[in-house]
Amino acid sequence: MDRLETIAPYINSRVAGMRSRLLTQTKFEELIDVEGIDRLVDAMMATPYQEDLAEALTRFSGVDAIEEAVSRNLVKTFQKLRSLSGGAMQDLIDIFLLRWDLIAVKSLLRYRHHSIDTETTLAELQPGPSLTVPLLRSFAERNTMHELVTALAAWNSELCGSLLRAFPEYETENSVSVLEEALDRAYFVETVKALESDDEDTEILRTVLRMEIDRINIRLVFQLKDGLSTEQLVQRLLPKGNLPARTVQALADARDAAAAIEILNTTIYKQLREMLFMFVQSARFSPMDRMFDLILIRHLRREAQIQFLSIATLMHFAWLKYNEAVNLRLIARGEANNLPRGRVREEMMYA
8 A cells, every 4th residue: 555545534524623613605695784884893703713713813904814813723724734745746746836925926026016015015925835925925025026036036937037037128128017927937837848747646636737728828818919919829828728729729819808809709718708708898807717626626526536545635625715715805895895795605615
């Protein structure tokens, strides 16, 4: 019996325990209906976020305290998942969790590009599994984009070394998307290339990364189709996704967004159809991103059910926890900004 088969029951038991603490849809509905940010804080104190929220309230108040508590709880959960694994599985989990460090790095770059002050940046940024709050502060205090890029590359050369190579183009184009796309290629594309093993855990991770490449390509097609030629658009698209190359080319060649949507309707992403029509009408891409999250969660749930001794169990729970965190932030920000409850419910996703 190999080590994974030995520890899998323990891992599954621990993950099941953590899953039992996730908030239910009924609880989310109760939180949405709470009136007033102070009352929402009180309601959150009756959830598994109590300890983190109590700590956050010593330094923040209202929506800032809720977001701080949610962010710290999420990072602690990711770190706990990492501690459950070991050996080759831990290496794969580290690669998987790096995705959330990548999100934090992109946010740092956007805030620096738009010259957002340090305290505002720190208040709104979510730390990552490795990109801790002290590190975020260190990076957010960099005065220029070049200083930030240099510091990030020194922190994690494998993930952020591409920023140094892309920086001259960023200066020429004055577009933060140049840096973001360099990060996507370094993490998603290069990692897929490097994951050569055919064992089931590696294949599960590789498939999820390839689905993320599809997400990026779909977003680029619908955001840039009207502003670039087909040739320019194809150059921006990432290789190594799950969608066949001919399908990606067809998306780039589509005469308009409606035609591109019909092409996607013949793929595993047909669930995005309604959300993409909404994007075409409103130019808001976040609903599609949330639906894509749900597609990934459902995919990993199936994998965990079929291969219950695999990494899919940890990956599925990580996505469930992340989705919970996004839902809680939506509720908190919606209440703080007096958004209609129907608008908040539109953004919520239940897995």
